[in-house]
Amino acid sequence: MQVQIETRDPRSAEYRDLAEHRVRFVMRRLAWMVSRAQVQLSDVNGPRGGLDKRCQVMLKSDGRSVLVISSTASDWRAALDTALARAARLLVRAWRRDRDPSRMRGNKLRISRQLAAVN
Secondary structure, three states: OEEEEEEOOHHHHHHHHHHHHHHHHHOOOOOOOOOEEEEEEEEOOHHHOOOOEEEEEEEEOOOOOOEEEEEEEOOHHHHHHHHHHHHHHHHHHHHHHHHOHHHOHHHHHHHHHHHHHHO
């Protein structure tokens, strides 16, 4: 999995290594689903303070569409952890949805035909 960290704020440059480490750690079991992860760290309000640290995580895979998760918090670490937790949760949910046999279109037809044959 390729990890790309983008930031414009010079103060967030110190979080590059931490962000890459966190992405690899959180996605370690889901790395087979994700070919590329892109993390953007930005400061929305500048030096004014408040809930202004924004983290946007974009995950790309070969067979799926692009997944984009954004989180805002008072510091970059919290924003990054929240965005990665959401991303992992959504990836697991999508994987379970794809594996659910009741969601398969052909399977529904096959089951309804079997029930009709029994009755």
